[in-house]
Amino acid sequence: MTEDEAVETFYSEERWQNWLDRLADEELDPENEDSARLLLNLQDDAAIAIAKILAALEEDRIDEDRAVEEIRDVSDIVLAEVSFDDEDKTMLIDGVQTSLVPVFYAAEEFVVGGVVEGDVDEFVHAAADAEADEDLDAALGYVVQAGTRVIDGERLDMELVEELEYGLVSEWVNGLDSLQSAIEDPEVVEED
Numbered sequence: 001m002t003e004d005e006a007v008e009t010f011y012s013e014e015r016w017q018n019w020l021d022r023l024a025d026e027e028l029d030p031e032n033e034d035s036a037r038l039l040l041n042l043q044d045d046a047a048i049a050i051a052k053i054l055a056a057l058e059e060d061r062i063d064e065d066r067a068v069e070e071i072r073d074v075s076d077i078v079l080a081e082v083s084f085d086d087e088d089k090t091m092l093i094d095g096v097q098t099s100l101v102p103v104f105y106a107a108e109e110f111v112v113g114g115v116v117e118g119d120v121d122e123f124v125h126a127a128a129d130a131e132a133d134e135d136l137d138a139a140l141g142y143v144v145q146a147g148t149r150v151i152d153g154e155r156l157d158m159e160l161v162e163e164l165e166y167g168l169v170s171e172w173v174n175g176l177d178s179l180q181s182a183i184e185d186p187e188v189v190e191e192d
Contacts (some may be wrong), residue, residue, distance in 0.1 A: 008056060011049035011074040019045065020082060020093070028089055043096045044178045046078045050107045051182035054151060057111060067111045075104035098168065099175035102140060106147020106179070115152040116145040123149070124160055124173055131169045143172040150180050 019042045028035045050071060057067040078100055082093045109116070116123075127142035150156050156176055164170040 008061065010053050010056070010070050011046070011077060013077050015045070016077045023089060023093065024084055028086075028092055030092060039092055039096055040178070043099055043175065044182060046074060046100055047103055047175070047178035047182040048187070049074050050103055050179065054107060054110065054183070064111050068108055071104055071107045071111065075100075079104075095171060098171045099178065101175065102143040102147050102172045103175045103179045105140070105144040106151060106176070109144055110148045110151045114148070116148045118145060118149065120146045120149045120154050120156050121160055124156075124164070124169070127169045127172070128164055131167055136168060139169050140172065143169060143176065146173075147176050147179065150176050151183060153183075156180050 023038065023042070026035065026038060028038070030036055030039070053062070053067055053070045053074070056062045056070075057064065062070070079097050082090065082097075084090045084093070123142045123146035127139040127146070130136070130139035130142060146156070156173070158177060161170060161173050161177065164173065
């Protein structure tokens with residue numbers, strides 16, 4: 001790469017902050033369709049950044065080390081502690097951050113270790129069972145494995161998600177759904 005070529009930027013603190021500023025200005029009600037869409041767009045936007053990093057790796061525009069570095073940069077930005085004056089907003093952002101955790105881990109695992117053998121549905125069921133046994137590390141591990149399969153193109157059946165009891169696994173799988181959408185259609189979500 002010559003010095004004249006700009007280094008590709010996949011995500012920035014400024015971009016995340018713009019979303020947070022927008023959330024701070026909104027009356028958020030998760031039951032309200034516009035509020036729910038805003039939160040989903042925020043989540044999808046981060047997932048799209050990850051999809052773009054993976055695409056850049058696949059197209060040999062960046063190497064594995066840079067891909068891992070970029071994934072970690074997005075993760076550091078998005079998972080940094082956020083607090084609003086409004087506790088409900090802080091809780092809603094926390095939900096988005098929780099959903100994105102396996103997206104970052106799965107992307108990194110995919111870059112470093114490749115695709116895990118297995119089936120998305122089986123991994124999700126194993127994660128739900130692990131959560132029921134209060135083994136959250138194992139549950140997250142299974143969701144991350146499912147994520148590598150999603151990155152590789154295996155479909156995540158959203159009916160499966162509807163069967164899950166609400167909890168960490170359902171939030172994590174919701175993040176994988178954002179990742180799946182981002183990989184299929186990595187269009188930038190408009191911030192405004």
